[in-house]
Amino acid sequence: MSDIKILLKDVKKVFEMEDVDTYALRGVNLEIRAGEYVSISGPSGCGKSTLLSILGLLDTTSEGQYFIEGTDVTHLSIDEAAEIRNSKIGFIFQSFNLIDELSVFDNVALPLRYSTENFSADQITKRVNEGLEMVEMSHRAGHQPNQLSGGQQQRIAIARALVAEPAILLVDEPTGNLDSKSGDNVMAILADLNNKGTTICMVTHDPRYANMAKRQLKLFDGKIVMTEQPA
Numbered sequence: 001m002s003d004i005k006i007l008l009k010d011v012k013k014v015f016e017m018e019d020v021d022t023y024a025l026r027g028v029n030l031e032i033r034a035g036e037y038v039s040i041s042g043p044s045g046c047g048k049s050t051l052l053s054i055l056g057l058l059d060t061t062s063e064g065q066y067f068i069e070g071t072d073v074t075h076l077s078i079d080e081a082a083e084i085r086n087s088k089i090g091f092i093f094q095s096f097n098l099i100d101e102l103s104v105f106d107n108v109a110l111p112l113r114y115s116t117e118n119f120s121a122d123q124i125t126k127r128v129n130e131g132l133e134m135v136e137m138s139h140r141a142g143h144q145p146n147q148l149s150g151g152q153q154q155r156i157a158i159a160r161a162l163v164a165e166p167a168i169l170l171v172d173e174p175t176g177n178l179d180s181k182s183g184d185n186v187m188a189i190l191a192d193l194n195n196k197g198t199t200i201c202m203v204t205h206d207p208r209y210a211n212m213a214k215r216q217l218k219l220f221d222g223k224i225v226m227t228e229q230p231a
């Protein structure tokens with residue numbers, strides 16, 4: 001049981017609007033174990049981002065249950081959700097979501113400064129420098145994100161996502177805003193991280209990149225319709 005990082009039990013999500021209800025997730029069951037690399041693909045509107053938002057505690061379920069490392073996180077207060085998010089989850093988004101007013105170093109340091117673990121300044125410096133080294137961006141620590149290429153920005157976002165050593169890394173279309181060479185570079189970093197033990201759940205449209213995951217899920221109309229485990 002202990003190596004199950006993520007468990008969804010019959011999760012449903014309805015967006016209730018004035019005139020229409022949208023059923024974005026219609027009963028998703030999902031188990032992700034430590035060290036897995038799972039991809040989720042499927043047509044536009046099938047619920048991929050909704051699923052990732054729920055996994056990242058950015059949104060709540062309408063029905064069903066969600067457990068992270070055995071703890072029921074289905075019904076948390078906003079503060080409780082933020083605390084678990086900060087300590088257990090790393091995010092990488094299509095749009096990088098870096099803060100242009102902060103240096104590269106301070107962007108990567110953010111999760112540590114928001115952590116409830118009270119990292120010392122020395123610990124923060126050490127971890128941020130290690131993170132920047134991992135993505136080969138140490139030479140840009142003092143730059144601002146808007147002075148970097150898209151591929152470089154995404155590598156900074158990866159360092160930021162990993163600096164607090166999250167239990168699981170959630171990735172939404174990480175290559176969507178990148179040329180193919182930068183995209184390949186980002187995917188190589190993710191594959192390397194997974195080989196070193198990081199648990200990854202990635203949403204992607206790109207079948208070539210979905211193939212790099214060790215388990216591939218297909219979402220269709222709010223349900224997982226197919227899973228593939230390459231030999």
Ligand SMILES: Nc1ncnc2c1ncn2[C@@H]1O[C@H](COP(=O)(O)OP(=O)(O)OP(=O)(O)O)[C@@H](O)[C@H]1O
Nearest residue numbers: 015022023024042043044045046047048049050051
């Ligand atoms: N905040 C919201 N309010 C109302 N409906 C929403 C909301 N967010 C998503 N939806 C609806 O839920 C369904 C799933 O959306 P979602 O963003 O999860 O799709 P997706 O698979 O990520 O699509 P894409 O590949 O285009 O990013 C869609 O029909 C969408 O219109």
Ligand SMILES: [Mg+2]
Nearest residue numbers: 045048049050
């Ligand atoms: Mg989406």
